[in-house]
Amino acid sequence: MEQLKTIGRELAMGSQGGFGQSKEFLELVKSIGEARSKAEEDRIVLHEIETLKRRISEPDIPKRKMKEFIIRLVYIEMLGHDASFGYIHAVKMTHDDTLLLKRTGYLAVTLFLNDDHDLIILIVNTIQKDLKSDNYLIVCAALNAVCRLINDETIPAVLPQVVDLLGHQKEAVRKKAIMALHRFYHKSPSSVSHLFSNFRKRLCDNDPGVMGATLCPLFDLITVDVNSYKDLVLSFVSILKQVAERRLPKGYDYHQMPAPFIQIRLLKILALLGSSDKIASEKMYTVVGDIFRKCDSMSNIGNAVLYECICCVSSIYPNPKLLEAAADVISRFLKSDSHNLKYMGIDALGRLIKISPEIAEQHQLAVIDCLEDPDDTLKRKTFELLYKMTKSSNVEVIVDRMIDYMISINDNHYKTYIASRCVELAEQFAPSNHWFIQTMNKVFEHAGDLVNIKVAHNLMRLIAEGFGEDDDAADSQLRSSAVESYLRIIGEPKLPSVFLQVICWVFGEYGTADGKYSASYITGKLCDVAEAYSNDETVKAYAVTALMKIYAFEIASGRKVDMLPECQSLVEELSASHSTDLQQRAYELQAVVSLDAHAVESIMPLDASCEDIEIDKNLSFLNSYVQQSLENGAQPYIPESQRSGVLDISNFRSQDQPEASMHGLRFEAYELPKAPLTSRTPPASVAPSTELIPVPEPSYSRETHQVASVPSISDAGSTELRLRLDGVQRKWGKPTYSSPTSSTSNASQSTSNGVTQVDSAANVNSKARNTHDSRKPQAEITPEKQKLAASLFGGPSKTEKRPTSASHKVAKASSHAAEKSQAPKAAVVSNQATLEKINHQPPPDLLDLGEPTVTNSAPSVDPFKQLEGLLDPTQVTSTVNHGAVGATETPDIMALYVGTPAGGQSSSAENSLPSNSYDVNLTSELSTLTSGATNAGATLPTQFTKGPNPKDALEKDALVRQMGVTPSSQNPNLFSDLLG
């Protein structure tokens, strides 16, 4: 309706210059403005299209009229209707000689056509001609069209003319010619690669406008290749100096700023050129400092230049003075009332904290204000900043904030983004397993279908492996808490599929593990899930497999299994499912349930999701068969590398033996790349090597393999490869952990030892066994742990929330530092340590951060004796070794505390507190250390760490025995976790 009010004015205004429109166009616009609905508008436009179609093809239309038709076409197309019938007329119009029509024609075609449209061929000729025109306006119009309509195939047709125009007398033409070349560079860099020198030349153009235009292509060129333009640093600096000193004509001023857009471009270029180049940066300091001083911070554009200065300062080699100036500007931005400036301030802060992290501290409150601002843009920018600032000390606050915000928004794009950020931060900085699980639960609950499935797999793996802290009790408590939280959540309606998969899996693996919940309770829940989400086959599959696991565990532990009726019916229903996968799972479940305990136990060992399944790579069990065949006159196998013929898959599959031995070569293949291993297709079923498993993340599998194979070589001396087929979660990657593979298992395990010293001391035996025997996967978690540890001590903490956790962190920080300094050594040492442990001779090496080993202590320790031990520490004796290891497991920085007399009695009392928190952990760490260092062979207070759940420990002990580990030299997992 706004339009109507001014219609009269428009009528009175008449036409201005050559831009006037006809009455009909006026009517059209007016009626569209009056349209009450989209349908009515469409009707009007369609009617208009009909009229235009009819009239535009009439012969002898006056040119003026024709021009108007074309404008009306453009208008219609802007409203979203198809005007393609008129394209040809627009093309024809470009052929016209009159300036008005030609310009209109060019305008229309640039708006209508793409650079690969069929009609372009009709225009290229005209463009060529017009580029040579005497009338500079025609040249400009043609250049305009060149930018839009010329593609990499037609560039050569117009390139010479455009290059000629670089010397045109009119600066407007020169400017546009440079821009056109820049555009060519965008479309096809090679087409203008011989012309780069022209850009340099134009930098010295008499006209500052042309110089300014040249900065655009130069910026792009420098972005790609900094080194070739280092010689221009001085030129850019002197240009910037001249601009800043107002040497340019007044006409370039904008709001009293001298040529701000040129300044901004130059600062951007300098930022590129000075990045990690001290010499180049030093040349810039003066001029940037000058601009900081001179810039008018009252105007918008002045602040734009200031912001660009900050970007430049944070990119070039740091200079304290400039950083100070930048920090000043930032605080001015943040204190400003303008949301725009706050936004820029937050952005600038994010850039600057990379160089001087401490400046964030003084702006805490401003940042918090921005976070609570109703402006979404500002909020998101602030989250971006927080993401960059996250440390272990503030991760809980930041992630909580992020999740709250994530819940509050509807924008799926951003929700996905922020969910992935939460996950990333939680994985990196999680202060405790419990917190991590809670956080992940929230993320899944509210954005489950948006997050990457890998996140779910990571979570499952984490629950299965624990945080890798050498402590089964902690892990089992983690699992119990996960199970409990899921039992709470499961009742809520409409959970995301991914989350349900995690829940089902965890129920299956650990639902009955701690004995708190009965099998029938858990299976009932699982049946509910399968029923409630009956459309989701993946969830059903997870649920059925979980059921199978629970029943298997029940059978294995000798209990009688009564399938719930709903469970029965579910299985029956699924065994008739359309999905063959579901069918198979259902039948497998039925088959497993009917087996005897012994068989079930070997099919489905308890808590074995992390175990490797050992594969006899050599297929030695086939030896006799092969021998027999050979005796019967069969052809002996010829290794593929010796075969000249084409690859024969069937042959290849049936002849396993030499094949497998070729895999043996794989270990040395790095030195002797003679076998054409890579050219082969992976064998589908038989003896695939670890590398050949078609895993989604080959890099991950490689890493896994390397890390895992180290202990396997060192302890058993066997070179056999272990295939991981055990659980799907095995092959799921962890893309977020980009830790270097160089980090070795023990080095990082030690980090966790530093964290949970007490527990590891308590559980040493079982742990040691784990590392030696079956728990290879333990090693895999190490990169994450390292990363975890590394990220925990990124820098000074911004806000200390809990003094206890802080002190804990300090301890960890030191351990990390120690570990880091020895990173290369650790690789060697850890292997040694592993070997030595096998020999039951752990050396008291303070530098060795390897896992603790108590090898000889109390072979058949009775948990109840241990309980007694709590009452009377002196009764529990241990060997010298244990004490020595006590020292070993402690990071050497911790030696600072060696002198601290920590009474065994008191520490044991503390340890027995079930609600242990970090500070307790710290003190017990101290006590561990003290005891380890001072009273080796004497009374050991650390032995008394009593779990709150001895029953659990007993079960674990039983499990250990079940798994065929000789318990004689092992101290079963007696002590429950003291960590929350």
Next chain:
Amino acid sequence: MIRSVMVMNTQGKPRLAKFYDFQTVEKQQELIRSVFGVLCSRAENVSNFLDATSIFGPDSSLVYKHYATLYFVLVFDSSENELAMLDLIQVFVETLDKCFKNVCELDIVFNYSKIHTILDEMIFGGQVLETSSTELVKAVEEISRLESASNSITLVPKSVSGWWNR
């Protein structure tokens, strides 16, 4: 590089749309609609910046300014400075104001091709070409003068008189 310039009114009707990378008509409409959807949900007194990655893909920012019944929108990538882009909108509006004397929405609707001329003088192929409104007005006036000059030779007098005496 600037990706797009849009002018739309507060009801979401496009008044000017220019995309420096080709977009199909349907895509243009979709983009205009989504941009309007975001803009109209924004409160007063908030920043003029928007994260446009959900609409225009990665590495894109959006700056808008609200004048009377119109939104002026610029979409660009990280090689441009947000505050400077805000000023570019200012330049554009200033120039329009100078050309039309108290510019209003209707001026933009009815002088469609002139608006394009102004824009083309200001932004060329996605790069900022000229930021002085005085210079812009000069250039545009020069073009109109030359255009009408070339016109008067070729036009049929009758149709001209019919036009000018409307």
